[in-house]
Amino acid sequence: MLDIDALTRLRDDFADSLGKVSTAADLQLLRDTVLGRKAGAITALYGTLGGLSTDRKREVGRALNELKAFVEAGLDARKTQLEAASAPMPSADLTLAPRPLPVGSRHPLNAMRERIERIFARMGYEILDGPETEDDWHNFEALNMPADHPARDTQDTLYLQQPFAQGTRATGDARSGVSLRPATLLRTHTSAMQIRYMERGAPPVRIIAPGRVYRRDNLDLTHTPMFQQVEALVVGEDVTMADLKGTLLGFAREFFDQRTPIMFKPSFFPYTEPSAEVFVGCQSCFGSGCSMCKRTGWIEIGGSGMVHPSVFEAVGIDPERYTGFAFGMGIERLALLAHRVDDIRAFYENDLRLLEQFAS
């Protein structure tokens, strides 16, 4: 039965075969198959035109003509290609400079943050996202730092001139029904995100909160008024300080080296009790003492502790039933140590000569 669909199939089959032809002999074979005087498929179709009505004959005939032209053009083009391919190509000096593709790079601070995120994501931690402008409640009060707390001095805060209705997209609170307060300050730590998380639901909690934080510190070798932190929080019915130690040891071994030791030193943070500073064995001298670790053999990487019961009370979690641990690390500090950069300001200059070293 001769119809337009049959012609379409013939056209597709031909195009398919033409693509597979690689020699002049194959090409001749294909030409014979389609256009051959005796057995060519199209030739045969012309022979069946006679049996059609005048209208159909005109319609199919025109389609057949188009198909024949398409086939001939295809065969000719392929022939030219094959001839060109069989002619010798001029040789090329492959040692000449290539056309380079531009090389992009990840910023070392963000790359470091992502690396830490990946380690904790593997341990089953949820990664949080939250606002950088905060209200006093989430940044201080809920974290056991009421207005006259001396610890507020050590986190000298940058305040906003006017209360700022914060980006609700960033908090997820709008959807969960937690009332929004206007922001009055730039968060001094990412702990505020943890408060928001605990306000939204009951334990268990296993989260990390990465992001930019702000302190009223002047720029110098080791300080910038803005830096990045990763804080973690785990809450459950039987979470202990020994679990905190295990978690940090696991992190240190993953991040640095499988034999890296860690050490806890008692410290004070208003939002944890007991509190500990976290040290890892110096990666430069392996404990024997060098200038990097001020000859102690240990490098501080962050603060940690058991969540203060007042923090649980502030977010409506029963501190008798639940315990939890929290820790925080400065990303700049880890990046300075890892990349042997000696001036933190270099990370914020964005000098391409430094950035290019982090090509990815």
Added chain:
Amino acid sequence: MKILVSWLREYVEVPVGTDQLASDLMMRGFEVASIEPVPGRPDDAVIDFEITANRPDCLSVFGMAREVSVAYGTPLRMPDSAAPQDVAVGRVRPSPAPVLRVTVERADLCPVYCAAVMDVSIGPSPAWLAERLVLSGVRPINLIVDVTNYVLLELNQPLHAFDHATVGGAHLMVRTARDGEPLTTLDGQERTLSDDMLVIADQHRAQAVAGVMGGAETGITPTTSTIVIESACFEPAQVRRTRRRLGLSTEASYRFERGTDPSMPAVALRRAVALIADLGAGTARPGVIVVGDAARSARRVSLRWARIGRVLGMQVPADEVERILTALGFVLDGAESRHATSPVWEVTVPGWRGDVTREEDLIEEVARCAGYDRLPVTYPSMLAPPARVAPRLVRDARIRDLLVGAGFAECVTFTFIEQRAAAPFDPAPIAIANPLSELFAVLRPSVLPGLIDALSHNRRREQRDLRLFELGTRFTSAEGETRSLAVGWTGAAAAEHWSGSGRAVDVYDVIGLVQRVAAALHVRLDVEPTEHPALVSGRAGRVVRVDADGRRVPVGLVGDLAPTVAEARGLPTSDPIIVAEVDLDLAAPDYDPDRTVISQPLPRHPSVIRDLSIVVPADLPAARVRGTIHAAAPPTLVGVREFDRYQGTALPAGSVSLSLRLTFRATERTLTDGEVHAATDAIVAALVAEHGAALR
């Protein structure tokens, strides 16, 4: 807090050397800032400890001695002259009238006030005392002032000495200041007080800011013959507020605002009086004034042995718990439950440990003294299945990957910027009330200003080809906090090459990048002409998100950076600088990283291509030409793209030749020539009618 080791040894036996001592105390929570030798005394040293805000009791030699005694189990010895004698704390004793009278109007802000009167002769301190002060970082002045400082360092009790002759009416009153009341403090500054500050006043006027600094008028002078020594306890928050209002921080205010021991004023006063007398510098008038009750504030906290194990994850034997807390000065009741499987103690907190208010504080004391190194290593059990990563974070990571893959270097710039750098993007940015400097005065309304500075930094360091981006938060009153992608590109789009194929970047490269970002965000972004203060006029684009219902929402900008903006940031304008910003939260509010693609069937029929060259007015946007074509064409027109644009002498002035490639395709059949001709004719007719186009 600088601690002279030989001084420390007067109160406690130290069975180790200085380095070991420093290291052991460090492991108990007292960070060591430095260890300095003492000239001429090889066995001695000054250890400078950093004392955390919760341990004001250790801002003293005696306080550190207590920690040493717990660390080594060696006994603690109080200085002899500080030992209880004739003064019973907690009773108001008859004052040595008419020598001095004390009235405390605000017992809530001054729970304890003690005073003694002495006849003295003013002279220098003996060498040993002066040396101890110097090594502790305090400048010797005269024996009276030096003794007050000595006792401060020894017992963490600030003392103040008044010249008795200058105290009007021989009457000291602890009261709030009158609003606007003047006072010249010891540092010579004239200060204006307010009625929320606490002062020590005489009959006439304020003579000292309570807990902060004394007044110049009543200060000790070389001719002073009778002194009043004040030893008191002031409410911490009150001192802190006053100190901040006056911008005046002193050794005294530092200690009071962290909390002092209410039982210490009487002890320290006795110690100071005895020292002055022993050093032959004065004689005390009989009687000591004590106003207030130190004992009423004693706090009791319950401690459950089982809870220690639950919080720490390790068992500390009950007798060890008792030994640690007792050595620290806590008093433990509950001995009857001592041998129970799980003892519970009622713990009385000593006055110097104002930081201990609940069970966890005691658990920390136990853990700290037992040693954190004893904590076992365990891992928290998995409590719930891991949560899904926030879609916004996945989105940001993918966009960053895309830009890095396109050859861009990622930047991180400060979130706060200069007001004038922000101005072209937002005339009223969110301002910081207490910025470090004008350079950090406002929150960035756009990520571009920081990126422009990064371009400038590199361009001035011989880097011509720059592709930079930053993805970060911007802050606007209209949208709040949103995450935004900024891109800056200058120099080559294709690098110079021996084959001669180099090319400088232009705005179409960056629009192409914006479209690539749109594809990654699964949205449609269009660029429409606009004017923007940061972009070259006539070369400025607004990026809009086009929704399925045709709604167009502005989400960013793209164009050539205005030379005025570039020059203001020191960025050379010899090469074009193309910038773009796309607010990702606005562009893709419903981004779904796990979106399931529903596939479309592949076309079964060949497409037909027709090229069309028309002459139209040069200022006619190509988007309108495409719009006219689509409106006039049947649905078989599936694509329109400009492939050549020519402007020259062969054409009438103000017109341009545009070559367009039209692609037609039907899903269910092969199009005929006639159909395509008819469609093309209709398109041409519409172009002629709508835009006066001429076919070339």
